[in-house]
Amino acid sequence: MKRVTNPDSGKHRRNGLNYLITPEEIEQFHELGYIVLNDVLTEAEMISIDPWFDHFVMGKEPGMGRDFCDMSQPYGTPFEDFKLVNAMLPSKYRPELQNNIFHQISQNIANQLYRTGKAAMDYEQFLAKKPSKADAEFAMHQDLGYWPKTENTWTATFSLALTDSDLENGCLQAVPGSNKEAQLRSHRPKGASADAASVNRDESHTLVIDMKPTDEIIYLPVKRGSLTIHDERIVHGSAGNMADNWRKTYVVAYRDVNTIAQERAMGFTHSHNDDVNWDEIVH
Template identity: 25%
Template sequence: MKDSIGQITQEDIEFYKTNGYWISPVLFDEQEIEEMRQAHDRIWSFDYDGDGFPLDEWRPSNNPKLLRKIDNSWWINDTIRKTVTNPVLGRIAAGLMESSEARLWYDQVIHKPGTGIKDKDAQASGNVGWHQDYIYWRCTNTENLVTAWIALQDTDLTNGCMSVVPGSHEWGLLEGSDAFFNRDLESVKARIAAESGKEWKEVPMLLKAGQVSFHHSLTIHGSGQNYSEEPRLSVVAHLMPHGTAYQNRGFNVDNIRLLGPRPKEGQVFDNEYFPVAYSKKT
């Protein structure tokens, strides 16, 4: 990745602040994409770097016909670690968050299976329900976190690209937005639209291989079926701004995605469990 391609403008930042998302130019080259695809293969085969395990020692299904998601694979795959802490990715995230720093909150590696047919019954294998990321993260003193979604192939509606609801990051946290694993997109949409009382508009994130979509932690997003013959692969980095600290917002601590020892109120997430992707000071 060339360092020069990670520059963003004030216009880019204003677009993100208004819409809750922004799409980068191509950031990763063909070799980097191939390395990430190989990392997918190794992860789903339980071929880990080192002797550790991913978050909570949770091991995903190796069934290629199912939606597969694994958290904190940077612990067990060196390529993913290099990707999600890439300083260009971090600099863009820091710019969008208007922060001097971007640290990794955690990562995800996602495999959406291809069905090869437009089959209503097959939707259960690949849909990702409409949700806000922050509904699962209610343990920080800020909601100003950003998700960077890296496409490992050209991605559009035919193979289940992500769609976002522009401006929904301004709607506040919605209790009905915890539907990642709810495959019934229409019923989830109806519930969230009713709770928000806002007009619903969807924008698909149409990406070339190596492009990255960035969205705010409160931006509502989801994705539909992959009708292609090939799986839709992605690597996702969730990043947080400088000074992000633990704040107990009443969420069940056992379900909070905290890494390492449980923190105390006000403790800043600034240790080795949350590596720096970019810092203006360095």
């Protein structure tokens, strides 16, 4: 299908908390597994998020356990050695963040993308690549590979750029259409051999897949205030940060309310502190 490119400002699409998306974008999300939306949050709105983001990413929120970690290295890596900083579930730790402006606008867009059920926020995370960290890579994966099996898998994951995100600082990359593959690809813990049967996540949360020679990778650079949305099956990840600036991203994922209820019944909240037996509940 023809990819929707939307070079024009998205500002005219905002009306209060409503950001109008087009039927072509909705179709592209279904067919190719991703879309890019420009100028979703205003600069004033972004400024309301920045201090919270920096608070978490600089490790200033106490008591997070494994919810504050590096997505490119094992648990236990000292903070000064972090490269790809990950703070899970910020509004769980700081209720002041609940229903913030990004939550409200992303919920509005998720409702437009999902018409056959009710979408709700499942989890969120702050992700930041430190400057000049060539191996601050987010290994290629499908999000569903990280999650327990549920009947309905529908997901829309929003990645809001807090800094301009580009090829140099390791923007999101994806394989369009891989969301349509009949089988989920197999995932293994980073560092494990290709035939590893275990899904043990005790040492590191990060999973990887093998890429296919036919995979066509595209890059999804976005400006501050703009965002990408991807589904649960598209193969995606990001490369290291070769630039002398940070790449900062605020991720919020929406799933069907019944899926979220199923996850919670399994004890799965997307916290890295969850006590989950992966061998029993994985795909």
